[in-house]
Amino acid sequence: MELDQAIRGRRSIRKYTDRDVEDDKIKALLEAAYWAPRVNERWVFIVVRDPETKKVLSRYDAESGRTQPHVANAPVDIVVCTDLRGASERDRRLYAMQEASAAIQNILLKAYDLGLGSCWNGSFDDDAVKNVLGLPEGVEPIAIISLGYPAESGRGIRRKKLEEIVHWERWGNRRPF
Ligand SMILES: Cc1cc2nc3c(=O)[nH]c(=O)nc-3n(C[C@H](O)[C@H](O)[C@H](O)COP(=O)(O)O)c2cc1C
Structure with missing residues (x-):
């Protein structure tokens, strides 16, 4: 798949068919x-x-027990964690999250390229996830990627205009492209 098509065409998919992911x-x-x-x-x-x-x-609120059903219904979830044991302050605050996020985006794009639907889920019950996966102390879950063959095409979300999020040289210097 052409890169621009993958970047622009990928959408969060929250409904999956029963077909398993090979x-x-x-x-x-x-x-x-x-x-x-x-x-x-x-x-x-x-x-x-x-x-x-x-x-x-799929649980995201320990008290109410509320869930994100697409996480439970997906044939596969990939839980992305970071092992912060022995990590420096900068590693904890910046690097670990950034490298994990880069990996997550690669997974989402590759999933789209392979005809799979995916969703990046950051809302979950941290303690429940750590417990059920048996994560050692210091290993933190960052995101859950739900995956499956798509049963919807995804909805477009209104985004800010590019000009709204770009500053030139210094904060506050805006100009149209
Ligand atoms: C850090 C992060 C956390 C997210 N957490 C959730 C989540 O918990 N549940 C969910 O359904 N979508 C989640 N999303 C997906 C966004 O809702 C989605 O990317 C956004 O609405 C734009 O839609 P698109 O992915 O189709 O372009 C998350 C996205 C990011 C980047």
Whole structure:
């Protein structure tokens, strides 16, 4: 797929068919993550197919027990974690999150390229996720990527205009393209 088509055409997909995602496609997604820009490779990827585990991943409010159903209903979730054991202050605050985010974006684009639908989910119950996945102390979940063959085309979300988010040379200097 042409790069611009992938960047512009990808949408968050939250409805999936029952078709399972083949292991070789999951491997291709993880290889895409692997080739993202990296600092210390603190990233860790946990592939989850187990329905009970996915139910826990789908919870985002410990008190009310509210869930994001698409996380439970996706055939596969990839939980992106970062291993902060021994990390420097800058690593914790910036690098670990940035390299993980680069990997996540690679996974989303590759998924679209492979005909899969995906959604980046940042809303989840941290403690429940750590517990159900058996994460060691210091390993933090960052995002859950829900994946499957798409059963919707995704909705376009209104975005700010490019001019609204770009400053030239210094804060406040705006100009039209
Ligand atoms: C850091 C981050 C966290 C997100 N968390 C969630 C989430 O918890 N649940 C969800 O359905 N979508 C989540 N999204 C997806 C956004 O809602 C989505 O990207 C946005 O609405 C734009 O739509 P698009 O991806 O189709 O372009 C998240 C996206 C980012 C970047």
